[in-house]
Amino acid sequence: MKNEYFPYPAVIEDIKTETTDTKTFRVWFTDKVLADSFDYQQGQFMELSVPGAGEAPISISSSPSRKGFLEFTIRAAGKVTKSIHMLKKGDYIYLRGPYGNSFPFEDIKGKNLYFVVGGIGLAPLRSLINLVMDNRNNFRHIKVLYGARTPDDLCFKDELEQWKKIPDTEVWLTVDKPSAGWGGRVGVVTELWKETHINPENAVSIVCGPPIMIKFAADKLQESGFKDKDIFMTLERYMKCGIGKCGHCNIDDKFICKDGPVFTYEQKKGFRHKEHIF
Amino acid sequence: MRGKGGKDMKASKVKIIGKKKIKDLLREASQEWNVYVPQKWSDGDVWMDQLPKDKQMLDEALEDVVLEDVDTVISPKDIFFPQLESIFKFKDDKIWETPEFSPKLIFGVQPCDLKGILFSDDFYRRNFEDRYYVSRIQNRLIVARGCLRPPRPTCFCSSAKTGPFAEDGFDLQLVDFGDSYFVEVGTREGEEFITMHKKFFSEPDGNYDMTIKEIKTKACDSLELKVDFQNALSLMAQDSFIPEENYRRIGERCIYCGGCLYVCPTCTCFNVFDNVKDKEGERVRNWDACVFEGYTRETSGHNPRKDKWLRTARRYEHKLKFDYKVTGLSGCIACGRCLSSCPVGIGISKFIQEITEKRKIM
Numbered sequence: 001m002k003n004e005y006f007p008y009p010a011v012i013e014d015i016k017t018e019t020t021d022t023k024t025f026r027v028w029f030t031d032k033v034l035a036d037s038f039d040y041q042q043g044q045f046m047e048l049s050v051p052g053a054g055e056a057p058i059s060i061s062s063s064p065s066r067k068g069f070l071e072f073t074i075r076a077a078g079k080v081t082k083s084i085h086m087l088k089k090g091d092y093i094y095l096r097g098p099y100g101n102s103f104p105f106e107d108i109k110g111k112n113l114y115f116v117v118g119g120i121g122l123a124p125l126r127s128l129i130n131l132v133m134d135n136r137n138n139f140r141h142i143k144v145l146y147g148a149r150t151p152d153d154l155c156f157k158d159e160l161e162q163w164k165k166i167p168d169t170e171v172w173l174t175v176d177k178p179s180a181g182w183g184g185r186v187g188v189v190t191e192l193w194k195e196t197h198i199n200p201e202n203a204v205s206i207v208c209g210p211p212i213m214i215k216f217a218a219d220k221l222q223e224s225g226f227k228d229k230d231i232f233m234t235l236e237r238y239m240k241c242g243i244g245k246c247g248h249c250n251i252d253d254k255f256i257c258k259d260g261p262v263f264t265y266e267q268k269k270g271f272r273h274k275e276h277i278f
Numbered sequence: 279m280r281g282k283g284g285k286d287m288k289a290s291k292v293k294i295i296g297k298k299k300i301k302d303l304l305r306e307a308s309q310e311w312n313v314y315v316p317q318k319w320s321d322g323d324v325w326m327d328q329l330p331k332d333k334q335m336l337d338e339a340l341e342d343v344v345l346e347d348v349d350t351v352i353s354p355k356d357i358f359f360p361q362l363e364s365i366f367k368f369k370d371d372k373i374w375e376t377p378e379f380s381p382k383l384i385f386g387v388q389p390c391d392l393k394g395i396l397f398s399d400d401f402y403r404r405n406f407e408d409r410y411y412v413s414r415i416q417n418r419l420i421v422a423r424g425c426l427r428p429p430r431p432t433c434f435c436s437s438a439k440t441g442p443f444a445e446d447g448f449d450l451q452l453v454d455f456g457d458s459y460f461v462e463v464g465t466r467e468g469e470e471f472i473t474m475h476k477k478f479f480s481e482p483d484g485n486y487d488m489t490i491k492e493i494k495t496k497a498c499d500s501l502e503l504k505v506d507f508q509n510a511l512s513l514m515a516q517d518s519f520i521p522e523e524n525y526r527r528i529g530e531r532c533i534y535c536g537g538c539l540y541v542c543p544t545c546t547c548f549n550v551f552d553n554v555k556d557k558e559g560e561r562v563r564n565w566d567a568c569v570f571e572g573y574t575r576e577t578s579g580h581n582p583r584k585d586k587w588l589r590t591a592r593r594y595e596h597k598l599k600f601d602y603k604v605t606g607l608s609g610c611i612a613c614g615r616c617l618s619s620c621p622v623g624i625g626i627s628k629f630i631q632e633i634t635e636k637r638k639i640m
Contacts, residue, residue: 003375003409005365005561051368052554055561078577092371211580238576240550243406247547247566248573250592253600258406272517272595276588 004243007049007094008034012087013069018155022120023085024061024073027093040064042105042128043234043262046097047242048072053083057239057257059124060098065134070095073123073155099242101262103128104232108204109138116217117146118189118209122155124234124261125208129163136166143196144171147189147213151175151182172196189213190220200225207233211278218265228266235260235268235277251277292486293461293472293479300459301340303478304329304385307471308336311383311419314357316350317342326354326384345386346454349429353391353543353613354384355398358414361540362564365410365550369558376560377413383471386423386452389441390433390613394543395420396447397607401546410563419467422448423459426493427500432614434627437507440611442497453490460490503614505627506634511608513633514599521633522587525594528629528640529587531622536567538616538624544597544609547573568592594629 014026029035040046040060049055056078062071076085087093105128113132117125132139144163148154154173164171172192174185185195189209198221205226207217214233221231237249237256244258252272254260271277295303304313313329317339324344330336364376387395402411424443425433435441444451449468453460460482463469472479513519539545549566552559566573569589575581583589601609610626617625628640 002407003377004406005409006375007373009371049561051373051561052552052559054552055550081577094373210578211582236576237582238574240548244404245402245406245408245546245548246550246563247568250568250596252595253604272520273588273591276582276585278582 004096005241007047007055007096009092010070010095012089012091012093015087015089018073018157019075019153021077022073022075022153022155024071024155025084025087025093026062026069026071027095028069029095030092035068040070040098041102042131043103043124044098044100045124045242045257045261046070046072046095046099048074048080048084049094049096050080050083050087051094054080055240056080056084057099057242059127061123061126063127063130063134065131073120073126075120097242099257101260103206103262104204105131109135110202111139112141112199112201112203113139113143114198114203114205114221115142115144115146116189116205116207116209116221117144118213118217119148119153120155121209121213121234122146125206126156126159128206130159133163133166133169136169140168140202142166142169143198144169145174145189145192145196146171147174147176147187147192147209149175150177151179151184170196188216190216193220193224198224200227200230204230204232207231211236215278218268222265226265228269229264231265232262233265233268235263291463292482292490293463294455294458294482294486295461295479296458298457299478300345301343303475304340304343305336306475306478307383307385310381310474312380313383313385314354315385316344316348318344324348324350325352326350326357326386345423345452347425347427347429348386348388348423349618350388350391352541353394353615354387355391355394355543355545357382357384358395358411359398359402359546359548359565362562363410364560364562367558367560375409377410379413379416381417381419382414383419383421385421387420387448388429388613389422389424389444389451390435390611391543392420392422392444392447393440393611394613397544397601397605397609397611398546400605401544419449419471420447421468422451424451424453424494424497426454426497428502428614430614430618432503432617432625432627433501433612434503434505434507434614435612436498436501437503437505438608438610438612439507440613442501443494453493455489455493460486462490503627505630507608507612507630509634510598510630511602514595515602522591524629524632525591526587527638528624529585529590531640532569532586532590532624533622534569534571534586534589535621536569537619537621539567539569539593540565541615541619543611543613543615544601568596594626597626598630 010027061073240246244255249256402408451462597609
């Protein structure tokens with residue numbers, strides 16, 4: 001009987017500072033058999049442990065198309081994530097998973113894609129975006145609409161620049177509070193609707209960010225003519241076990257950890273007390 | 279049931295044991311099993327506790343065993359899902375698992391609690407399988423004990439058909455008959471237990487079938503609290519039925535102590551955290567409750583169920599709507615403990631009465 005609660009050691013191979021409170025950790029399993037058989041899908045998460053501090057569910061931010069490592073982009077927010085930030089290259093971290101469903105990939109080939117992202121929400125979406133970029137010919141026009149609190153809070157700055165250079169790919173940035181030297185747009189992510197045309201034709205949108213941002217962005221996409229089934233979003237809940245047992249992430253008969261975190265707007269509308277989901 | 283060759287199979291499916299022999303049976307069984315049986319503490323509370331292995335302590339504990347009119351404070355769920363449980367330990371770079379496999383004889387389980395155990399078994403076995411729960415139930419024998427009278431005034435098992443006697447799911451079931459128990463055999467494991475300890479059991483005489491039936495009917499009639507359980511499930515199954523007024527009113531009354539969920543036989547939620555002492559640490563899990571504000575509060579401080587009534591709604595909808603939708607069985611097994619333990623008089627039976635009888639009682 002497999003013990004789903006039991007974590008496996010991985011070595012931190014690299015740490016990249018993204019913002020003042022966010023770092024990307026590149027890790028890989030020490031056990032060769034596990035490393036060789038490990039696989040995951042875009043949008044899935046893993047449970048990361050620092051023994052003594054505890055365990056937290058963290059999205060995988062690397063793309064499954066890029067093999068031999070895992071990346072987690074983590075904001076130091078609570079006890080566990082702050083402990084992870086204390087770790088150094090060469091240290092062990094303990095992992096189990098991957099868990100949860102995934103962002104669509106096969107089903108959205110041949111479509112125009114709109115990624116609507118807020119803050120650290122780019123971490124799970126980066127997994128899908130890089131998977132799409134590694135299969136760029138299978139997709140049509142792509143727009144990444146990304147909002148952050150301040151210019152310093154924008155993650156993956158190098159990659160944002162790289163994505164822009166790819167043909168038929170646009171990256172639109174906005175910040176809530178500009179800092180000195182920021183020449184870009186100011187305002188919440190839905191303000192970008194004024195700047196760039198949002199066309200629902202043969203398009204799907206994938207939204208990820210803080211709950212309040214998802215709510216406004218999804219509503220805005222619907223107003224723009226996107227069908228409910230073509231708006232994908234992540235739902236966020238406090239989570240412990242990751243495998244549908246501890247109960248915390250329940251919504252109706254679903255567990256966000258097991259049945260989510262990715263849902264369509266259509267599914268979200270089917271939930272009971274749906275006005276109180278976010 | 280008639281077996282091959284006209285042999286009356288039913289005759290071998292019921293045995294009889296004198297009440298005076300129960301202590302000796304438990305003493306003998308405790309050599310092979312960890313025996314859990316209701317014991318009355320000096321303060322008057324009854325707990326489903328493990329019998330000690332030490333001979334003298336065992337003799338003392340056997341004096342405290344009670345099997346009649348027993349109201350155990352909590353259900354026996356903590357035998358398989360302890361209130362606090364270590365799931366693994368760690369030191370330096372080593373981590374090791376700490377599952378528990380001991381053989382367990384659970385003696386004197388109320389039929390409603392048996393339903394609760396079976397409900398939790400199904401939940402924990404379902405993908406993903408819970409290693410710790412499943413290892414604890416691997417080697418288990420359940421001796422149910424039907425209730426002649428409701429042990430709590432809040433019992434409403436006859437309305438939910440979860441008691442006062444179990445129809446299945448037990449290995450053995452005791453049917454109280456004066457100074458003896460009829461022992462109904464539910465499984466091959468139950469039969470083997472009787473064979474192992476055959477000196478305590480004998481064959482029942484006469485028309486015992488009819489006697490057992492009469493005892494069960496009388497027990498069923500003894501329940502005064504009756505609610506329209508099936509109607510409540512049907513109502514709650516309708517997506518258009520949202521008794522928000524009830525949720526809001528009960529939500530205002532509730533003091534969010536979580537007591538109802540701790541005593542509930544089917545509540546399975548837990549929290550997980552690490553404890554460290556002198557470089558050696560352990561990951562533990564402990565009972566949690568969906569009515570606590572912190573249950574859904576995120577690191578950012580955002581809480582999708584900050585409103586109290588949403589937590590109340592979750593409690594009733596989980597038990598009476600979503601469990602039923604997923605498993606075909608109600609998550610409430612009608613033990614009545616939530617009401618008997620509630621400091622402000624809230625309970626599932628009252629909620630059922632409110633929605634089916636369309637009146638305010640809380």
